[in-house]
Amino acid sequence: MVTWVDGPMVGFDCETTGVDTERDLILSASVINIPRTAPPAETTEYLLHPGLSDPVGGQEIHRMTLPFLKENGCDPAETLEALCQVLSIMVDEQTPLVGMNLPFDLTMLDRNCRLYGVAPLTDRCQIFALDAFVLDKAVDPYRKGKRNLQALAGQYRIPWDDDTAHTSAADAFIAARVVWRIGRLYPALGSLTVPQLHQLQVEWKQKQDASFAEYLRKNQKPTEGVDGLWPIRPLLPSNARL
Numbered sequence: 292m293v294t295w296v297d298g299p300m301v302g303f304d305c306e307t308t309g310v311d312t313e314r315d316l317i318l319s320a321s322v323i324n325i326p327r328t329a330p331p332a333e334t335t336e337y338l339l340h341p342g343l344s345d346p347v348g349g350q351e352i353h354r355m356t357l358p359f360l361k362e363n364g365c366d367p368a369e370t371l372e373a374l375c376q377v378l379s380i381m382v383d384e385q386t387p388l389v390g391m392n393l394p395f396d397l398t399m400l401d402r403n404c405r406l407y408g409v410a411p412l413t414d415r416c417q418i419f420a421l422d423a424f425v426l427d428k429a430v431d432p433y434r435k436g437k438r439n440l441q442a443l444a445g446q447y448r449i450p451w452d453d454d455t456a457h458t459s460a461a462d463a464f465i466a467a468r469v470v471w472r473i474g475r476l477y478p479a480l481g482s483l484t485v486p487q488l489h490q491l492q493v494e495w496k497q498k499q500d501a502s503f504a505e506y507l508r509k510n511q512k513p514t515e516g517v518d519g520l521w522p523i524r525p526l527l528p529s530n531a532r533l
Contacts, residue, residue, distance in 0.1 A: 295488065296474035296481040300325040300389045300421070301381045302332075302463035305396050306355065308341070312398040312524065316341040318355050318364070320400070321459035322377055325389075325467055334460050337374050340364030354457070368407040375404060379415035387485045388522075391423045391440045391466035394496075397523040405526070413523065419485045420522040422492055423469040429495045430477050440465060447472040489522075496521035 302323035309315035317339055324333045340360045382388045390396050397418070404411040412418065427443055436442060440462055444451045449468045455461040474481035480488060497519035504514040518524070 294474075294481055295385075295387060295421070295483070295485045296471060297327060299327050299386045300467050300470070301378065301386055302467040303378070303388055303390045303393075303396060304459040304463035304466065305399055306457065306459045307399055310395070312395060312402055315399065316406075317367075317371075317399055317403045318360060319459045320374055321463045322374065322381070323460070323463050323467060324381065332464065334464070335377070336458075336460050337370050338364045339367045339370050341367055367403070368409055371400075371404050371407055371409045374400075375409065375412050375415060378412055382416055382419060384419055384484070384486055387419045387421045387489070389421045389423075389467045389470050390463060391443070391469070393420050393422045393424075393522040394520060394524055401523060401526070418522060419489050420492070421470045421485070421488060422496075422522060423466045423473070425492045425496050425499065425521065426470060426473045426480070428499050429492075430473060430480070432499075440469075443469045447476075493521055 300323075302325060303321070305317045305320040307315045307317050318341065319336060319338055321334055321336045324335075326332070338360065341364070378388065388397075397412070397420075401411045401413065403409075423440070423443055424438060427438060427446070434446075441451055441456065443449075444465050447469050449465055449472070451465070452461070483491070500517045500519035504517045507514045507517065
């Protein structure tokens with residue numbers, strides 16, 4: 292029987308001006324078409340010029356400067372429209388959207404689409420997703436240490452290159468490889484259908500965040516953003532800008 296582990300995937304990641312999904316802007320987004328068989332994965336990187344006049348936030352991570360984006364970036368509305376068209380065609384019950392901590396990337400994509408007057412992805416298709424962060428925590432909940440993408444790459448023996456790390460293309464591909472490795476290592480997950488595993492992640496994320504929020508409260512730390520919502524945070528009425 293062919294399972295999602297043996298089937299195609301669509302890797303997705305974006306680099307942004309910051310971590311506020313309601314306010315920050317997408318600078319780069321990559322879609323990786325990972326077919327079931329040859330040819331090899333095909334990467335499409337979208338660069339956006341957000342029209343900023345101040346230095347770009349997050350440069351210490353993504354290393355994209357304002358002059359670089361002015362020269363290479365494209366109109367945000369046109370670029371987001373093209374990106375969402377591609378994703379809406381590729382993602383379905385057999386071809387999951389794969390990434391790392393998808394509530395960040397998919398919420399950022401949703402809010403940027405609305406900002407620039409582009410129909411969001413949720414208006415175009417039903418999203419079926421696999422999230423490296425949620426899956427790793429589900430199969431190995433008590434492991435100590437970090438669970439960022441670099442840590443997961445090390446855990447699942449995936450090469451990590453500091454020169455390309457934190458580009459949307461590299462991060463999308465590594466996240467997809469992590470998900471694939473988890474499916475191989477845990478056949479009980481690998482044998483599920485994409486919709487079945489998607490729904491399990493909805494439930495797992497709620498439990499994972501409830502446990503983490505309790506830990507934060509015990510240590511008198513803020514719990515903002517630890518809300519159990521997956522794979523995308525719904526638009527709130529208070530988001531007047533959008």
